[in-house]
Amino acid sequence: MTEITTPKGASPEVIKDDSMWKQKEMMAGHYDRITSAHENGLKVCNTFVPGNLNELIRCFGLVNNLPEVNAIQSGLRKKSGNFVLEAEKHGHSEDVCTYVKSDIGMMEKGNIAPNGKKFPDPDVLLLSYTGCFTFMKWFELLREQYDCETIMLHTPYEGDGKITKNMRDYMVKQLKDDVIPKLERISGVKFDIDLLRENLVKSAKAEEDLVWVLQSAKNKPSPIDAYFGGIYYIGPIFGAFRGTDDAIEYYKLLRAEVEARVKAGRGPVTPDGDMGKEKYRIVVEGPPNYTSFRDFWKMFYDEGAVVVASSYTKVGGVYDFGFRHDPTNPLESLADYCLGVYTNLNLPQRVDMLENYMNEYEADGLLINSIKSCNSFSAGQLLMLREIEKRTGKPGGFVESDLVDPRYFSPANIKNRLESYFQMIDQKRSGKTKGVAA
Amino acid sequence: MTIAAGIDIGSGAVKATLFEVNKDGTTKWLGKDLHRIRQRDPMELAKEAYHNCLDQAGLKEDDVDYVASTGDGETIPFRTGHFYTMTTHARGAIYLDPEARAVLDVGALNGRAIKIDERGKVLSYKMTSQCASGSGQFLENIARYLGISQDEIGELSKQADDPEKVSGICAVLAETDVINMVSREISASNILKGIHLSMAGRLSRLLKSVGVDDVVMVTGGLANDTGMVAALIEDMEAQKMMMPVRRHDDSIQAGAIGAALWGAYRYERLKELDALPAAS
C-alpha cells in the first residue's frame, strides 16, 4: 500500500504530509529489502496479512513478503487485470478469488515487484490460515510453483463468537511444536522469546496510535476518511511493519497530523485536496476496489460523503475493542490476535461490530461494497445489511465490485447506485423535517 | 463404398453434407447445404438441407448408408447415429486442412478451442462459459441493429481506425453499450472491430489455455467473418502466440463434414461387427 499516497493527477497545491513521506519511504524500503534479500543472504517468508505473525517472523531474521499486498499493488497500478487474465489462461476458473489469480498471473509474467526488480522465490510459505479458506488453496498453489517448505498454522474459526481455551491451546501448541521449530530450522536462527516480547511491545505502541487515529472519525466533521484514507493508514501495521520502530514513528506522525486537523476543524484529505462539506457519514463494510480506487473514492467525496468507520481496516486485526499485543503472554497473545481478526469473527459478531460503529460514529447509513472475489467477506453480507437496518433504522446501501479485477468495476452502475443512495438519505432527512406535498 | 450424410444443427444455422467414402480412405464430397435458422424450425430445415444434398448428388434417401447428426441433432428422426460436436469439428478440421492441430470453433452461442492430433483426436478443449457476451449471436444482433448484413461485417471491421472497447460481461448490457456508441457517433467499423477484438481476446485465451502450439483451424460460422479472424490474429500476435491461423471457405461446414466422415467410419465398423442399427 505504498504509492497510493502520491495520488497521480492530484492538484499541485496538495501538500504531502510528513506521514505520507514516511510511509512512502517505508514501503520503498520494504520492497528493496525483499528483492535484494537473497543477495544479502536473507531468507524470504511469504505469508498473509490477516493473522500475520510479523513479530515472530522477525525473530528469525526472515524478510516477509505478503502476496495480498502485492496483488493490491498490481491493482492500483492497473496491472492486475492482465494478471488475472493470464491466470485464467493457465486454467484458473473465472469464478475464484482474483487476489490469487493476480498473484499467479504476476508470477507467470515474471514476478516483478513494484520497484522493477524480480521477487525472490520464497524460502518458506507460512500459511497462517486465518479467516479465509482461500488462503489454504493459495499457498498450496504457490507450493506447487516453488516446491518449498510450507508451514501450516490453522486458526480455528470463532464459530460461537468466542475464543475458547481449546482454540487458544491448539494455536499455541502449533506455534510451539510446529511453527517455531520449523522456522528455526529453515532460518538457522534460534528462537529468542525475549526478542519476540520486545517486538510485541513495539506492536502495541503503534496499535495504540492507530486506534486513536481511526477513532478520530467520531469528530464532526471527521478529520479522516476511515475507509479510503484508512487503507493508507493501516498499510504499515497490517503490512510488514508491525513490531518495528518505523511503525511507531509513522503512527506518531500520523496521529499528530490528525490531531491538528481535528483542532482546525478540517475534514479528510482526498486526492483532490481537502474534502468539501461533510454531508453524509457512512460506515462501510467490505474491501475496496483497487483497480479504480481513485474513481471510487471520488464518487464519495464529490457528494460530500465521508466514511467514518469500516470493517476492512480491521482485516489485519481488530484493535478498537481493546486487544493489544501483549509481551507478558507472547504466544497466547499471537494466538488471540490471529483468532480475533475481522474475517475470523462469526457473523453475529460482525453485525454487532457494525452496529456499534453506526452508533458510536453517528453514521447516516451502512454501505456494503460487496466483492465478487471474496466469499469470506461477501457471503452473508445481505443479511448483515438487513440486520443493521433493522437495529439502527438507518438506510443501507449495496454496491458490487471486485478487489483487483477491473471487469467487475462498472462505474456507471456503481455511481447510479451511490447517487440514488445518497439522494435517498437526503430525501429521508428532508422528509423528516419538511414534509413533502403529495 | 459408403455414402454418409452429416447434419449439424447449431443454434444459428443448420448445415448438411453428403460424402462418399471409399475403402482406400479416399473421399468424395457429394453435396452441401446451409440454412440460417432465423426463427424457423431447425428440424424442417435439417430435412430440407439433407434433401438438397441428395438432389445435388442425384441420390435418394435409400442410397445413404449412415446419417450422422451432430450439434443439437440428437433428436433428428432420420439420423442413424450421433457424434458430439467437438469430435466432429476435429475431424472436419483435419479434412479441410490436414495440418490443423487445433480447432477454434466459433458458432452462434459458444466458442470452443480444441487441441487435436494428426488423426483428429480431441486432446483437450475449453469452452466459453455460460454467459453469452461476445458470441456470434451477439454480433449478429448488433449487425442487424446497425443495418449491416453478415457478409459485410468482415470488411467493415477491417477498415476500423479506432476500435471502441465493449464492456465484457453481459451481452444485454453490452447491447446497450453499443447503442450508446452509435449515439456518440462512433462508426460501425469501429464498433464492429471493438466487438471482434473483445471476442478475439476471449478466444485467444481459450486457445492459450488448451496449450495450442501449431496450426489453428477456425471452424464454425464466424470463420466466414474475416474481420473476426483478422482480429484474432492481431490479438494472438500481441500475445506472442505465433502459430498460423487458418480458415477455409467451408469452415462453417466442419461439423457436418466430420459427422459424415465419422458416420462412414462407424458404418464400416458396425458392418464388421454385424451390428447395424435398424433405420429409424
Add this chain to the structure above:
Amino acid sequence: MSALEKINERCLDLFEDLHFKAAREWKAAEPGRKVVGFMPVYVPREIIHAAGMLPLGITGGGDQMEVIHGDAYYQSYICRIPRSTIELGVSGRLDFVDGMLFPSICDVIRNLSGMWKLMFPNVYTRYFDVPQNYIDDIGGNYYTQELAELVEGLEELGGRKITEEQLRNSIALYNENRALVREVYDFRSKQPWKAPAADVYLLVRAGYVLPVEEHNKMIREWLTESEKVDRPLRDNCRVIVAGLFCEQPPLNLIKSLELAGCYVVDDDLLLVSRWLLEDVPLEGDPLHNLSQAFLHHSEETSAKYVPTLAEKGQHLVRAVAKRGAEGVIFASPSFCDPALLDRPMLQSALKKANIPFIAFKYAENSGQMQPIREQAGTFADSIKLWSEA
C-alpha cells in the same frame, strides 16, 4: 414392480421430498425425539445417533425448488447451495430441525452458520471445525476436544448424557453403513451396467434422511437385487467424477453423463457416507478413536489441507488405478472456491500420471444439459474412438 424398482422409487421419493416427510415421521413417532441437520462435507453422525437423535443431511434444494428468499441473501457470484438451504429454512421446511451443524468446508458454509444463528436463534447451531493439522497431540487433541464439545452440546439439547456404550453402539452401526456403501461402490465399479449412477446416488442419498438401521437394511437388499438384474453392457467408457463434494449436481446431470457414453465408476458425492475409510475401532475411548480416524484414515477433499506437495492429487490417481477408470471428469459447482482453486493442482497430478480429464461447472439447478452432454460425449468419443488405435 420389482423389489429393486421399489427401492429405487423409494429413494427417488426421499430425494424429491423437500419437506422431509420421512424425518418428520421419525420425529413424531416418539415424543422428545430430536433431529439434527448437517451440511456437507463431514460430521460424525455417530455422535448425533448416540444422542438418540436423527442426523439429517441437508444438501440444498436441488433443481425442483424455486428459490425466492434465498436469493435475497446471496449475491449472484456465490454458489447455489447456501441460498437454497436458506430457502428451506425460511420457508419452514426445516421447522422440525432442532440443531444444525455446519462443517468446516469453506467460507460460505462457515458464514452460513452465523446466518443461521441470527435467523433461527432457537436452533442449536454449531460450526463444526476440524483440524488442518494432523499431528496427534496437536490437531488430534484439538479435535478430540471439539468432539467433546459437540457431545456436550448435544447432551444439553437432548437433555440426557451420552454414554460411551451408546457411542460405541453407534460407531458400530455407522461402520457397517460405510462398509455397505463401499460395497455399493465396488459393485458399481465392477458391473457399472447393473448400477446406474443415478440409482447409486439416490440409494446413498437415502442414508442422509433415514435412520442408519433402516438404510443398512435397504442397501443390503439393493445389493442382492441388483446382482440379479440383467442390463445390457453398453459401449461406454469408465470415468471418475470429482468436485461434487458439496453442492449437488442435478440428477439429470448424472444421467446425462451416462447418456453421453460414460460409466461413472467413482465419485466424491455424498462424502459424509464414506468419509472415514476404515472401520473406527470399538475398543478404547470413542472420541479419541473418531479423532484418530479423521486424522489418519479419512477422505481427501478440497476442504482439507494436504501437508505435502507429493501427496497432492494422489488420491485421485490412486482411485483411477483402483477403479480401472479411463479418465476423470471434474464437475464443480459454479463459484465454488475450494473445488475450482483445487482443480488445477489435481489436474496437474493427473497430467503427470497420464490420465485424461475434462472439466465443467454446474449449479444444482442447471437446466440445460446440452453443453454437458456435449463435453462428456466428446470425452467418451475420444476415449472410445481412439483407445483401440
Add this chain to the structure above:
Amino acid sequence: MKTFIGVDLGSTTTKAVLMDENMDVLGRGITNSRSNYTTACNVAKLEAQISTRLTLCRRNLTQRVPELGGKLDEFLTRLELGFRLEQFLEQLEDLKATCIGNVSGDRFAGMEKQIIEVLEAVFKGVAAEAPKLYEPDAPRKSDFFRDIAGSMYMAHSQARGKEAGIAYDMLLNVYDKSIIEVENRPPNADMAASFLRALDRALKGMPGLNVDVNTVRKAVQDALDVELEETYLVGTGYGRVTLPFSKEHIRSEILCHGLGAHMMYSGTRTVLDIGGQDTKGIQVDPKGIVENFQMNDRCAAGCGRYLGYIADEMNMGLHELGPLAMKAKRVAKINSTCTVFAGAELRDRLALGEAREDILAGLHRSIILRAMSILSRSGGIRDQFTFTGGVAKNEAAVKELRILVKENYGDVQININPDSIYTGALGGATFAHRAVTGNA
C-alpha cells in the same frame, strides 16, 4: 399553458409524461429508445404532446358538443387511431423511399431493378393492410413503428421474395439498414394537418353521428392551437446521463419510480419495477420517499429485454407473448433466465416436445421469481404493492406475480396501473413541478 414534463429514458423505451399546473396528467408518450437519445427524448415528448392534444380535445368536446354523449369515447378512439394511421403511413412512405435508396452497392449489383420492384410490391401490400391495424377493435402487436412495420415487411417480403427469386436475407438487410435511419429522423412536427385528416376519417367512420361538424372541428382546432410551454423538464432513467441535461434536471430513477408509484397510488409502500435491463424493488414511506431499494446486479437475466429476445425468437410481437402464455395448461420449469440463452433454452424445450404456451408460461414465471428475490432482498412486500414498468403490461407475468405474492406475503393489495410503464416519467414530471413550485 405551463407544462411540466418528466422523461424516463429507459434502456428499451423512452417515456414522457406531461402535467399541468394542477398536477393533472394531460398526456403520455412512449417510443423505443434508440441509438439517439436526443431523438428518443423528442419523440417521447412529442407523443406526450399529441396525447395532451387528445385530452384537450376531449375537454373541449365534452363541454361544447354535449350531444356526442355516449359516443364520445368511440369518437375519440377513432380520432386517435386515425391519427396513428396517418402517422404510420407517413413513416411508411419514408421507409419505402429510404429502402429504395439503400438498394445500391456491390451486394445488389445487377439486381437493383428487380429488388426495387419487389420492394414496391411489398410496401404496397403493407400500406394496403395498414388501415386494418387501426380499426377500433384490431389487436395490436406493438406500439412501435419498428415492430409493426417490421413484421409486416418480413411477412410480405418472404412471399414476394420467393416469387421473384430474391433471397430473404437480402431483403431483410435492406430493411435493417433503412429502419434505423427512418427511426432516427426527427419526427415531423406538423401534426395539425394529420389531426385534421384523422378527424375527417373519424367523422366518416361514424356516419350516424348527429352533431354539428363545424362545432366539432372548431373544438378540435382550438385544442390544437393551445400553446404548450415547456416550463420544466426532469430526466431520469438509464439514458439520463447521456443527455445534455444539467444536474438539476436529473433525478435518479429509483426516486422517480418511488414517487411516481406514490402519485398513482398514495398507499403504496412497495414498488416493483421491471424494465428492459433492470429490475428494482423499492420501499417507500407514506410520503413517497424511498426507504430502501435493491436492483439486479450486473447480470440482466430475467429483465424485460428477456421477453424481447423470446418474442424475437418466436417471431411474435411483445404484446402477444402474455396472451399466449395465458393459454398454458402447465407451467414448464425454467431455470436459466439468461437473456441471451433464453432462445437456446426455448429451442431445447420445443425439441423435447414441450408445448409453446407451457414454456412461455414457465419463462414468465422465472422472470417473476427473480423479481420476487429482488423484492425479498429489498425488504419484502408491504401493503400496498405497486407493479410498474413495461412488464406490468404483460398479463401472464402479472398472473404469476399475483400467485407468488399471495403465497409469500398473503393478501396484499396489488396495484397495476394501465399506465404503469410511465411511472418513472410521472415521478419525473412531479419532480419538475416541485422544482418550479418549490415543494421539496
